[in-house]
Amino acid sequence: MKDVMNFYDEMYGLDVKQTGPLPHYEAYQQWAKGYNSEAMAHKRAQADAAFRQVGITFAVYGDDAGTERLIPFDLIPRIIPSNEWTTLQKGLIQRVQALNMFVHDVYHNQHIVKAGIVPAEQIYLNAQYRPQMQGVQVAGNNYCHISGVDIVRAGQGEFYVLEDNLRVPSGVSYMLEDRKMMMRLFPEAFSTMPIAPIEHYPDLLLQTLRESAPVGVDNPSVVVMTPGMYNSAYFEHAFLAQQMGVELVEGKDMFVDEGLLYMRTTQGPQRVDVIYRRIDDDFLDPLVFRADSNLGVPGLMSVVCAGRVTITNAVGTGVADDKSTYPFIPEVIKFYLNEEPILHNVPTYQCRKPSDLSYVLANLKDLVVKEVHGAGGYGMLVGPASTQAQIEDFRARLIAKPGGYIAQPTLALSTCPTYVESGIAPRHIDLRPYVLCGKETRLVPGGLCRVALGEGSLVVNSSQGGGTKDTWVLEDASADTQEAASC
Numbered sequence: 001m002k003d004v005m006n007f008y009d010e011m012y013g014l015d016v017k018q019t020g021p022l023p024h025y026e027a028y029q030q031w032a033k034g035y036n037s038e039a040m041a042h043k044r045a046q047a048d049a050a051f052r053q054v055g056i057t058f059a060v061y062g063d064d065a066g067t068e069r070l071i072p073f074d075l076i077p078r079i080i081p082s083n084e085w086t087t088l089q090k091g092l093i094q095r096v097q098a099l100n101m102f103v104h105d106v107y108h109n110q111h112i113v114k115a116g117i118v119p120a121e122q123i124y125l126n127a128q129y130r131p132q133m134q135g136v137q138v139a140g141n142n143y144c145h146i147s148g149v150d151i152v153r154a155g156q157g158e159f160y161v162l163e164d165n166l167r168v169p170s171g172v173s174y175m176l177e178d179r180k181m182m183m184r185l186f187p188e189a190f191s192t193m194p195i196a197p198i199e200h201y202p203d204l205l206l207q208t209l210r211e212s213a214p215v216g217v218d219n220p221s222v223v224v225m226t227p228g229m230y231n232s233a234y235f236e237h238a239f240l241a242q243q244m245g246v247e248l249v250e251g252k253d254m255f256v257d258e259g260l261l262y263m264r265t266t267q268g269p270q271r272v273d274v275i276y277r278r279i280d281d282d283f284l285d286p287l288v289f290r291a292d293s294n295l296g297v298p299g300l301m302s303v304v305c306a307g308r309v310t311i312t313n314a315v316g317t318g319v320a321d322d323k324s325t326y327p328f329i330p331e332v333i334k335f336y337l338n339e340e341p342i343l344h345n346v347p348t349y350q351c352r353k354p355s356d357l358s359y360v361l362a363n364l365k366d367l368v369v370k371e372v373h374g375a376g377g378y379g380m381l382v383g384p385a386s387t388q389a390q391i392e393d394f395r396a397r398l399i400a401k402p403g404g405y406i407a408q409p410t411l412a413l414s415t416c417p418t419y420v421e422s423g424i425a426p427r428h429i430d431l432r433p434y435v436l437c438g439k440e441t442r443l444v445p446g447g448l449c450r451v452a453l454g455e456g457s458l459v460v461n462s463s464q465g466g467g468t469k470d471t472w473v474l475e476d477a478s479a480d481t482q483e484a485a486s487c
Contacts, residue, residue: 008157009426010078010416024081024474027193032076040075040419043185047073050184056177056235071174072467073181075419078429078449082476085196088151088159088433089443091342094333096147096435099164099320101336103143106319107133117335118328126325127373128167128318130281132288136305138314139214140439145312146205146276147435148172151343151447153414160411161343162430164329166313166321168278172434173236175448176201176243178470194475196445201434202243204442205276209244211438212310213273220273222246223254223263227279227295237278251279256299261309274310281315323406324350324372346411352403360407361398364391367407368458369398382458384410413458416469418451428452430460431471445473 008014011025021029035043051070080088105111106129112118123129148169150162179198183190206222213220226237228250241248247263254263254272262269277284283293285300303309319325327348333341349356349367360367364383371379381394398405415426433447449469450460460466 007412007426007428008153008155008414010153010414010429014156024079028077028079028189028472031189031192037423043075044073044419046185047075047181050181051177054177056174072453073178074451074467074469075182075185076417076424077182077470077472078416078431079472079474080446081474084159085445085473087342089445091159091161092149092433092435092443093441094337094339094342095149095161095164095329096144096437096441098333098336099147099166099329100142100144100437102332103166103314103317103320104141105336107136107316112332112335115335117331118325122325122328123319126319126322128281128316128322130316130319132301132305133314133316137307139212139307139310142212142437143314143317144320144435145208145212145314145437147313147437148432148448149435151431151433152346152411154411157414159343160346161329162346162411163323164321164326165432166317167280168313169432169434170233170236170278171432171448171450172201173239174468175432175434175446175471176239178448178468182470193472196473196475198444198446201444202240204436204444205240206244206246208436208438208442209274209276209312212312214307214310217273221263221271222274222276223249223272225249225251225254225275225277225279227283231278233278240276246276251283251294251296254297254300256297256303259303259306259308261297261300261303272309274312276312281318284311284315322372323370324352324403326406346408349407351398351405351407356407357398357402360405361395364395366410368410369394369405369407372404372406380459382410385456385458410458413452416449416451418453418467418469420453425455427455428458428460429469445475446471 011021013022020026048070051073056071102112106123113120113123144166146169148165148171150165152160152162154160176198209222210220223246224237224241226234226248228234238248249263254261261272263272279295282289283295285296285298286293287298288301304311304315326345327350330341330345333339349360351357351360360369367383369381381390383391413428413430416429417424418427420427429449429451431447431449433443436442449471451467451469452458452460453467
């Protein structure tokens, strides 16, 4: 294995030359000795064939080979011991609770603005702020029903939150399909190691959605709203609807009548109470947002404002997961919960501040610069991996629009052994656990582990060629890993 002494390795820790793996990988290593390189190649071919048959694809923008391809799946899991997962889980629950309180405050009393913690312009000039939600009561004061929080490990092995995803977080179907594939290829591993289950995620998701129904609705009708089959994540939309046993609908399948939302069915109109939307705010209602949207439902926002339908996640949650809001989240946690953050932010420079901008411009070659509204790894500069021309291009962008960017140190993301063409080699990874918030906050153990397949690459996003791994959280017989907390 290549010497990666500068990076924390999930299997070996800080010293990849040590004689053995970390304790939580020992049982896996012993079991894996039963598979030689030929057997692993055969298993990988089986996985590729199965994924191709199911149609698990993702759009890779700018790929000359086509718009859709299989997401590469790695056979070597990321393993997390129970004590680490317990800390992660507590930190994730804390963070999402604070984010939810923040969004409610933004659209009601603005206590955090009046206290001087978050500047007014950070909210009211934010592109994700939706004034139409001001004063609107949502069921249970719950805005962040499904959150995907991106976690990285760096330095000496410390965990950091890299990003909060509160609008339409994606990828959970790949987490579930990766687990299904590992159980199919290596069933004996799951009978010999205490790997926590995740297969019940669709049940927890449906429970969360039903718990989020408008007041007075006892048997809610739930739908998954998709932009349509040409969306890059359409497989996931259809998969989750099927797994939950609910209807998959497009905007054209629904209509508003006398203040209620209905979907068209072969049995006639049926009321819709909860929408798990996989479509951005701007396209939800052409009467309120983009008039040219053919994806939404005219009049939908009037039903939302009347409290007669719940949209998950709520309209306007983007004001909390915008990258320009990210630097304030530690103070947000302290303000609402009176607690120190369990999970830390990555140090962040706000380019709208003259002093921060000056530092960033002087150190572009060492920093990662991100658009505040960017996603999927786009609109980003990774200084150490960029050419001088790319750096100068970003310098011009920053000078022209400093408020549109933040910058962070280039983290030494942890690596995990990965099965690549040349054999087993370390590749950089992250983790996206999914936090479900209904009447309680719930997680399944683990999340989507994304892996940057290119040697030295730090970009793990599937839309830019990254792959995925199964995540194994090892259960501790003495502790309940399925902790729940009030939302």
